[in-house]
Amino acid sequence: MTRRTLTVAAAALVALSAGLTGCGFGGVQDIPLPGGANLGAHPYTVKARFADVLDLVPQASVRVNDVAVGRVIGIALGSDGWSAVVTMKVNGKVRLPANAYAHLEQSSLLGEKYVQLSPPPSGEAPDGHLAGGATIPLSHTNRNPEVEEVFGALSMLLNGGGIQQLRTISTELNKALTGNEPQIRDMLTQVDTLVSDLDTHKQDITDALDGVNQLSDTLATRDQQIGTVLTGLSPGLKVLDEQRGSLVTMLQSLGTLSGVAVDTVDRSKDDMVADLRALAPTLQRLADAGKDLPDSLQVLLTYPFTDEVLHGVKGDYLNVYLDLTAAPGTQIVPTLLPDDSVFPGVGPPATPEAMNQQLKLPLPLPSVTTTRGGR
Incomplete structure (x- = not known):
């Protein structure tokens, strides 16, 4: 690489650094x-x-x-x-x-x-x-x-003796299972059946637990009443404990009585059956009598006043009807002065002369009918 090439590369890096700095470049x-x-x-x-x-x-x-x-x-x-x-x-x-x-x-x-x-x-x-x-x-x-956390937990398990404990558990399990494979298999089958049944009835178990919870709440709200009841039961239980011997004797006597009653019934069974068979004709005749027997009993209980006299007897009075007719020319001399209660509308006489004149009047000719009732 020539010096010119290095110069161009350095210039490019400087330009890139300047551009990145202007754009807020914070590092790599x-x-x-x-x-x-x-x-x-x-x-x-x-x-x-x-x-x-x-x-x-x-x-x-x-x-x-x-x-x-x-x-x-x-x-x-x-x-x-x-x-x-x-x-x-x-x-x-x-x-x-x-x-x-x-x-x-x-x-x-x-x-x-x-x-x-x-x-x-x-x-x-x-x-x-x-x-x-x-x-x-x-x-x-x-x-x-x-x-690091996983290795640290594994280190604690290894250094804390966890592996040795697992070895002990495995050894004991091998000793317990060796030779008992059929029993273990049967036990596991029964456990599987039990778990399946529990899973089938989990809703019933949940309902039962809810019911127990409601019962517990009810008992908790009524603890005062329960305490009062238990306190009141104590004297009664004490009396029962004191009379336990008498109760046992009574129960034994009842057992003896039941034995005697059963023996009596067994011995009198034939006589009772014979009596019932002897009563059969009488009961049959009573059944044949039907309605006649009640009717006759009604007449018997009301003699001599049967149902026919009910038209003449009302309540506890007997009605008597009397017809009296005075002969023509008959005069009635009263012992008392007449008044409105005896002769309505006449009234007492004003003078003795009027009274004498009134007493001399004859009775009316038409017949007079008087009706009075007596006890």
Whole structure:
């Protein structure tokens, strides 16, 4: 290479440096990596808050379903001083839900870190679209474990005696299972049947647990009443305990009585059957009598006043009807002075002469009928 060529190359580098400086060039990290994602003509900016970004660097890839759709353009400390804010540029044609998740993953065991954008889990419905300038909250971000963390956990397992414990468990299991293979197989079959039955009746089990929960709530709200009842039961239980001997004797006596009753029935069975057969003709005749027997009993109970005398007897009085006819020329001499109650409309005489004249009047010729009732 000649001196002229070196001079031209140096001049080009100086011009490039001057141009980059004028454009706000911040270092090598601002130079796009070869083979990076195509951001298109109208990319938009999205931020995500991470509890820990590990060794994520600017210009790292941003992916959706392992397809590069953008890149990280900045990493800064959050306003709370404990979280990291990752700023990303995403291709404008990529539409993400507003409740998207961001995961910090690694391309391989020793590969680069990148941000994986994913939709919400299946139990959470997508909510609109992720607009430019939006921030994915800390609750929607996480990271995969580091290789160092995996090796550290494995080291704790190995150094803490975990392998030795696994060896002991395996040895004891071999000792327990050796020679008992049919029994173990049968036990596993029964366990499978039990688990299947439990799975079939899981709704019933859930309902039963709900019922027990409701019962517990009811008992909890009535603990005072339950305490009162239990307190009131104590004297009764004490009396029962004191009279336990008498109760046992009574039950034994009842057992003896039942035996005697059964023996009596067994011995008198033939006589009872004979009596019932002897009563059969009488009961048959009573059945044949039909309605005549009740009618005769009605007459018997009301003798001598049968149903025919009910027309003459009303209540507890007997009605008597008397017809009296005075002979022509008959005179009635009253012992009392007449008044309006005896002879309505006549009234008492004004003078003795009028009274004498009134007493000399003859009775009316037409017949007079008087009706009076007596007890």
